[in-house]
Amino acid sequence: MAGWTPAWSCSASPTGARSLRQKSAGFSTVTASGDNRRVAQQQSRRRAPFLGLDSREMILFGLVVALLGSTVGYVLTAWLGSAGVVEGALIAGCAVAVAVFILLLVKPSPMPAKKVSSHASLFFSLYLPAIGLVAIASSSDFARLLPYLFWYYPLLAYSKFNNVGKLGELLERLMIGGPIILLLVYIVAHSEVLEPDLLGIIWAAVVAHTAYIILLDRLASYREALADARARAEEIQRGAETLRQNESRFLKVMHEAGLGLGMIDMDGRVAWANDTVTGWTGQGTIISRPFTEILSDQHRQSWPAQVRLLQGGDIPRIQFEWTVEAQGRRRIIESSFFLARPTGTLPGGIIFISRDITDVRELDAQLRQSQRMDALGRLTGGIAHDFNNLLTVMLGSAEALKHRFGQETEERELAEIIEEAGERGADLVRHLLTFSQKQMLRPQSISAASLVRASILLLKRGLPESIELLTNLDDGDWQILVDPAQFESALLNLTVNARDAMPASGRITITVVALRAKAGESGSVSGDQVVVTVSDTGEGIPPEQLARVFEPFFTTKPAEKGTGLGLSIVYGFVKQSGGDIQIRSKVGEGTDVRMTFPRYCGHI
Template structure:
């Protein structure tokens, strides 16, 4: 047994060699560290099987497989693709399309490795034997004149083999997932395998073997393309391989891949054609999921890239605007201007938080709330969002629905849904927000079981067609005019719900309005809920000394002013190295360290570790404008006090007071 292993990593080849010596000692291993050299060695050595790594520089395993399968010298050698991702279905689909025969995942399972190799070797040797048998049969036919009596005996043997092969072929036709077809172009006779008819919803005896059974079921928009492809194939110009839609028994259209190959007579006239259809619904679903994941990753990278600097800027804008408001009376004209600045900064902060929530990079501040209280809280200011010509109704269950949520994010979900409903009712209408309880039975594949709290947002607007409903949560998808919609509002809703381990569904028809149903995990302990409607008290002044470390000078000045105005003694530091030095010098008088996580010279996590060595009981409050995944990658531990930028002055003062009084 001769094997060829192609892998650019010498350690992988050594590991494979050791495994084969132990578990498959009869195997002779030939190795190569590049795809080009491996293809050359395959042609020279004619191995029984090839183990081919996918990830290689220059030429990857997919391209190498295509070339091996395209060469007459190597096309019959089984190729086993080696991947590091056991469940990567997209990778496996691509490998099969390139001609791979099997797959193995790293690290190797010894039993699977040996079984795969032996299976591939058996298949190759069987195919080699069949080819040799075919060549032998042709030689016997050529000598039949001089060996007539012997040929008769051999003919009987060959007939028996033919019956066996026919039975094997029949079993393969019945067992394959593809639908096979055969077309006699001379007599116009058709054959459709039982599987071909089954894909369209028919039993074998329910669909006639006629050309019309195919052509009458092709989608009208695809028919011309099918005819053009057939004509081009008959002329020998292109392969016949296309995607089309076939009408099923139920009247829906099934998207399939249709492939075929014609046979020509001596005069070059096509006389026969055979092929198969493959249901590509699952493949298209995976492609759509991949596109969606790529869009989400792009949004996440965009949001994460600007979050830190933008949040620092928003902290400064909102901070000074709120300080101006505190210094002015509500009757002052300047008070209204400062209020507008603060409101605009808060809207910008909401957009940033929404983008990060969509990409699942937003650090959530969760609390235990009654879902009904959240709806009541949003109801108080939703009128300003939807306008006077739209009636707002609420239907809230009397019993509590305890959930663990980020209050601001769930409020944003309801605001975005209400704004979307408003845009769907340009002539006015009604929006209904209701709460409910779902039992422990899942509604569909992939949905979590267990009791769920439900929010329903329904409108009497224009509604949506099926295609729009299917794409409503895609990033950048919008039905609005250019300049009137970003295409991110509903994508943000979807991201926030997913981050809360919930799910969201939409039901809509043109002219019949739209209903969004959100389900969130229900938690236990309705008696320990935090009131969502409670107003926050003003933080009391303090006299303690606080060491502030912030590398952004604008934010540092703002925090100094906010704390100083409320009676605190403030010591300032510009980076992690300086904050450790100042704490070490004045540790007895410092009662709280307020510092940014990401700073030059030494980050906040490293500075925190050194401060705890100096004084284990030191109180530290972190701030950050970076994304949650970025913070965690710097070693942030759970349970550490953290307040995310942009932060309002009152919110900062409350948090400082809370940490000091613990």
């Protein structure tokens, strides 16, 4: 819905993300935050590039530098002759070992970078003290120790950021302790040459060593914090994304559920509502408008008291049926209202869930009506049957009496009056039997349009000039199975009713259309059908009378003008022919009577 931002929409702050996660628990797509963060931390530590190099390139870079260093070192010591045989061999051995590590990394199926890294680190953490000790043993010159001491520092930094776990810790300790041990060994081994200047240098080296380790630690914890923050940001981003998806899924469900959903704020205004509600009210957006505006008078008056009861906890929900009129359609809505107490940053209000029960109510009414008509039909049929037996006796006796008395006697005249009344009674009984669908029918397979065409003259004869009779007959020559005489009598009944509803002037339209069954449907009534409609532009029928017009003897006409049997006869005939009849009317606009007959494809 345009402009609608739910009060609980996404917030980018960490706290916001946490509370959102709780709210989306129903969709359970966000995993436990602790685990998430650990995984993300590890990922970002592994992924964190150093000088734009990934871990494999970094090891390679380090090893190449080491190879160059040891090769140059070897060449220099050999050239200057400053190192002994063992030291020279160790430097050469180092160059070979480093070359092997490089090969392991670059060969066609290389060893994993992590493995080469830990092997190389272990090698150097053992190699450096070893060669340092050899240097101490071979010379008292402190400068001889320096090339090996310096190697510790890049190695220490490399190992700190790349070797994790127990091995990482061990290597770190070896590299922190290595220079100290070498210095101590040097001091003990060459105490005789220790001059104050040299001691000062050693002292400065120890201070620098300590400062370097502290600095490195700081750097590591900064990197850790950075990784942590990055992991957290990623987690929040993932949470927000999941939440956004959940929210759009929820909104989709909300808008397409066919239910009217919404919330009323504490001031009684609509805070939000889905499109279904807006569609019902037909008043454009109802957001921010007082909710009572869309209620009917009756519910508007009782609304404040009900809300008080709800807020006071006296009732768990407010529930009622109400009607809205929009686009000329009256809908019956069933609504339930629940209290939503404020939580955290979310304001409280009243949530409502509503559904349109117009169709349900209409179906109910139709069912009740057809049950009523069935019961009435059975009753009428029973009475008519017994009455018919009595009339047969009466008519037979009147006939016998007629023959006993001579022509033009008063007795014969009385017998003829009895006979006449008996025949009128028999007519009435026939009508009642038609209504109760017990009439003897002589059905034929015939086109409804042709039947209407054949009846036009007869129908017109009963209509004044002020009433126009139009036809629209297009049944594609589909056949229906009906008694032609009864069909004509039904049309006559309907046009007479239409005529009576248009005392001044008006128009009657008889329409016949062929209605093809929708795909998937079968059976006679829901299959192909022929629909015959008689419409007029008369005064219409008030809703309270509409439900009763098919009842026998229901009439609004004076006694001499109507018996109230016309529509009951039509009803009985249509039903007995396997069809259906419906009447729609609007006061002041007119009435449509729609008869539906199943298409007949057999032969009679």
